[in-house]
Amino acid sequence: MKTPILIEGAGIAGLTLANALEQQGIDYLILEKEPSLHAIGAGIAVQANGLAILKALGMDADLPGIKLQQMCLQGRGFRQVLNGDDAWPTRMMTRAALQQLLLTPVAHRVVANAEVAHADVHTQGIALTLKDGRHYEAALSVQASGIHRLGNEPSELRDSGQWCWRALIPGPVRPEPAGQEWWLGRHRLGLSPVDEGLYYIYHVMSQAGPEQDSQRQAFLQQSPVAQVLTAENMASAQWLSHPLKDKPIHWGQPRRIAIGDCAHALTPNMGQGAVLGMEDAYLLAMLFGQNLDKLGQPALWQDFVKRRHTRVARIRQQSWYFGQVAHWQNPWVTTLRDRLMAIAPGKRMIRQQQKWLAQFCRQMQPLGHTASQ
Ligand SMILES: Cc1cc2nc3c(=O)[nH]c(=O)nc-3n(C[C@H](O)[C@H](O)[C@H](O)COP(=O)(O)OP(=O)(O)OC[C@H]3O[C@@H](n4cnc5c(N)ncnc54)[C@H](O)[C@@H]3O)c2cc1C
Secondary structure, eight states: OOOEEEEESHHHHHHHHHHHHHHHOOEEEEEOSSOOOOSSSSEEEEEEHHHHHHHHHHHHTTTTTTTOSSEEEETTTTEEEEESSSTTTTTEEEHHHHHHHHHGGGGGGGGGGGGGGEEEOSSSOOOEETSOOEEEEEEEEOOOOSSSOOOGGGGGGGEEEEEEEEEEOOOOSSSSEEEEEEEEEEEEEEHHHHHEEEEEEEEEEOOGGGGGGHHHHHHHHHHHGGGSSSSHHHHHHHHHHHEEEEOOOOOEETTEEOTTHHOOOOGGGGGGGGHHHHHHHHHHHHHHHHOOOGTHHHHHHHHHHHHHHHHHHHHHHHHHHHHHTTOOOOOOHHHHHHHHHHOOOHHHHHHHHHHHHHHHHHHHGGTTOOOOO
């Protein structure tokens, strides 16, 4: 079968690319290894840059989830409150809702049960062979297959030493929805409404592994989260758990371009992983739209990498350090950190988010699109 573009993986990055290609009127096919498309995960924060892309894709009229009115970051010695006016737009939603939003318009182009097992790049295009032997040919493929890239060595991953548990748990949502994060030494907790009567909770522990689960549960029952969620609901929730890792950036090659976590899995400390994948996807579709006659040529891939690399590398590194600082435990160092956090103007954090969006808009402008809020 021949189609100009194959997308490997129907996660957030692959589906965003599919929607953006639809918008450009470019033919494509998505190969997804799972037999059915169900979102694995709990909640997700879509920050200003992600919201801008959903808007550019015409999806802003009926967004799922809840717009945060406030974000509160607190430790034992500081409390920072960011008021979520239009200067700081963040929408919390379940992963399932985001995935469904992106899947619905392109579901007819998804081939399920299609695990890519082998890629053969040649001068005119690429041939992908699936695990079951089926064969697909294209001018190029976009690898959006998540953190475990084909041929990816586990040793490539950088382990933060932190373990994360997350879940969706019922609870009463206030009229002015607020997201909260607590830095409590070895433990970091986050709580945010994602829908009417539903919260997303994450619990990160440093120097931890799955064997610490009962210790973690005991901590949670005594934590500030217990003022919002009942012990019964927390105990009966379906918790997902995994280590927090990132990996070196790798953009693939001209005929097999990597995007999303496949190119640059980040630690989730700044809530930017998925939206950076959405940025990759949207920008790539714009470049394809303007260079249809150059699909698979090195210059097109180099242009994409040049536009993306510095930005992604910076956010990946910031996210890593943010996660380390949040878990500092030395009393002298944490006292100093907390004092600095207490006096740091919340406006600086808002400016940071605005900077991310402005930077992306600047990248998009020469391509003729305004991905504004
Ligand atoms: C705890 C945690 C919290 C997070 N919170 C946020 C947040 O709040 N905001 C945010 O922006 N980001 C967040 N992230 C990051 C975000 O989850 C990821 O960056 C994002 O889901 C990656 O999307 P993706 O499409 O690149 O990959 P994936 O979602 O992994 O999708 C890859 C797809 O490819 C398929 N696939 C894999 N191999 C093959 C193959 N060989 N052939 C065919 N198909 C294949 C898979 O089945 C899957 O459907 C968080 C991450 C974690 C771990």
